[in-house]
Amino acid sequence: xxxxxxxxxxxxxxxxxxxxxxxxxxxxxxxxxxxxxxxxxxxxxxxxxxxxxxxxxxxxxxxxxxxxxxxxxxxxxxxxxxxxxxxxxxxxxxxxxxxxxxxxxxxxxxxxxxxxxxxxxxxxxxxxxxxxxxxxxxxxxxxxxxxxxxxxxxxxxxxxxxxxxxxxxxxxxxxxxxxxx
Amino acid sequence: xxxxxxxxxxxxxxxxxxxxxxxxxxxxxxxxxxxxxxxxxxxxxxxxxxxxxxxxxxxxxxxxxxxxxxxxxxxxxxxxxxxxxxxxxxxxxxxxxxxxxxxxxxxxxxxxxxxxxxxxxxxxxxxxxxxxxxxxxxxxxxxxxxxxxxxxxxxxxxxxxxxxxxxxxxxxxxxxxxxxxxxxxxxxxxxx
Numbered sequence: 001x002x003x004x005x006x007x008x009x010x011x012x013x014x015x016x017x018x019x020x021x022x023x024x025x026x027x028x029x030x031x032x033x034x035x036x037x038x039x040x041x042x043x044x045x046x047x048x049x050x051x052x053x054x055x056x057x058x059x060x061x062x063x064x065x066x067x068x069x070x071x072x073x074x075x076x077x078x079x080x081x082x083x084x085x086x087x088x089x090x091x092x093x094x095x096x097x098x099x100x101x102x103x104x105x106x107x108x109x110x111x112x113x114x115x116x117x118x119x120x121x122x123x124x125x126x127x128x129x130x131x132x133x134x135x136x137x138x139x140x141x142x143x144x145x146x147x148x149x150x151x152x153x154x155x156x157x158x159x160x161x162x163x164x165x166x167x168x169x170x171x172x173x174x175x176x177x178x179x180x181x
Numbered sequence: 182x183x184x185x186x187x188x189x190x191x192x193x194x195x196x197x198x199x200x201x202x203x204x205x206x207x208x209x210x211x212x213x214x215x216x217x218x219x220x221x222x223x224x225x226x227x228x229x230x231x232x233x234x235x236x237x238x239x240x241x242x243x244x245x246x247x248x249x250x251x252x253x254x255x256x257x258x259x260x261x262x263x264x265x266x267x268x269x270x271x272x273x274x275x276x277x278x279x280x281x282x283x284x285x286x287x288x289x290x291x292x293x294x295x296x297x298x299x300x301x302x303x304x305x306x307x308x309x310x311x312x313x314x315x316x317x318x319x320x321x322x323x324x325x326x327x328x329x330x331x332x333x334x335x336x337x338x339x340x341x342x343x344x345x346x347x348x349x350x351x352x353x354x355x356x357x358x359x360x361x362x363x364x365x366x367x368x369x370x371x372x373x
Contacts, residue, residue, distance in 0.1 A: 001213070001214055001215070001216050001218065002211050002212065002213055002214070003211075003214045003218070003220070004210050004211060004222075005209075005210045005212055006210075008209065009207070009210055017274050017278065019240045019243075019278060019282075020274075020277070020278060022233070022236075023233070026226075026229050026230060026233055027229065027230065029229070030225045030226035030228070030229035030230075031222045031226055032222060055206075055207060055210075062270055062273055085203070085206075087207075092277070093273050093274070093277025093278075093295075094273075095292075095368045096363055096366065096368065097366055114277035114278065114280075114281070115277065115278070115281045115285075115288065116281055118226035118230060119223050119227075121226075122222060122223050122226070128207070129207045129210060130211060132205050132207070134200050134201060134202045135202075136199070136200060136201070137198060137199040138198040138199075145200075
């Protein structure tokens, strides 16, 4: 059995709602985290991301100036001087399937639909710490590998070619978003 | 500690894409413990959240005031993009937070209101009662929530408002299949 040494992790919380920031901070401190930085809009979050170099970003979708989706896209710049690989957990009140797909395509690592739970948040953090996925760079995408189902018959225009191992056996982001943990 | 140096990053190039792998930069924070280890960080966090619960009523009141103010501005001056966005964000925050604060029925009503704002083709033509019934329901649920006999009434109110809103949205979006598909698709959040 594995545990996470939260006191060695640096978090950046991005949420415009002060109540949700307080809840997230409380949960992370309870897990054992010491370094938790907070931003209330996307622009401040990006600045803090460059300055503090967090290990994990937890971002709301709806935020002023630019939203969590745009924040993810700005972090996932392969040529940036900063770290484009940090795990991004999107915590949001949006709960529609298409939103999960859009978040995934922006380079979000994990999706956690509100209402928040300690178990759900812990599980997402454990996922990104213990089971990081390789990154994929295509003409239109840079981010964690999005393929996690067994649809080897998929022949769509975005199908990647040339690999020995075409499928990573992991539950899809949508399936994980649907589950409570 | 989050970033590997460039030399640790391995890039494999294929015809249509590159696969980028690197040693897990967070592996050092993983620690193996005995199965009998009694430390439970999730239980600790749940307790911390429970300790915070005394604040939730006040927080919920703040969220509801924000929603009321957002709609009052629209009632007085009509819809603009900024006013529409403020109403949506106020409702959206309640949708996301209310269940955590102990008001799950309010979260359901707020979700229904969000759907109306997001999918009505012309907000100025939405019957005002559809907005006021949602907002008044949230106010009532929050103000009456401590009475146990009102909890089932709140849940029923939430269900009926959702039905009314969904019927309205299905009707006004009958020629907009992309909206209709979203309206009719189930939420990814499991029902209570």
